[in-house]
Amino acid sequence: MSRSVLRKAEGLSQAVYLSRDRMRLEDIDDLVTASALRNARHGITGALLFGGGHFLQVLEGSFEAAEALLGRIALAPSHTAFE
Numbered sequence: 001m002s003r004s005v006l007r008k009a010e011g012l013s014q015a016v017y018l019s020r021d022r023m024r025l026e027d028i029d030d031l032v033t034a035s036a037l038r039n040a041r042h043g044i045t046g047a048l049l050f051g052g053g054h055f056l057q058v059l060e061g062s063f064e065a066a067e068a069l070l071g072r073i074a075l076a077p078s079h080t081a082f083e
Contacts, residue, residue: 013063015070019055019079031078044069055079 007014023031028050039045044061057073059066074082 008063011062012060013066015057015059015066017055017057017070017073017082019073020081021050021053021055021078022080023078039069042069 021028032048035048039059039061042061042065044059044065046057046059049056059069061069073079
């Protein structure tokens with residue numbers, strides 16, 4: 001994860017990443033819906049921006065949950081050029 005950022009603060013961690021998407025536009029809604037449900041179960045909140053073929057996401061939650069989610073995102077076939 002060359003330029004992704006994971007900052008740890010007292011009780012809350014924040015992660016920011018940029019990636020190039022490999023998804024069809026019509027699949028983005030399904031990704032957002034599934035991710036929101038999964039993230040809620042793990043106490044993750046944040047914001048996702050999509051445009052110009054890129055994702056920019058800010059995630060917040062426990063350090064362990066944010067670190068695990070970043071690892072899954074980095075390996076997901078829907079992302080390339082994960083930074």
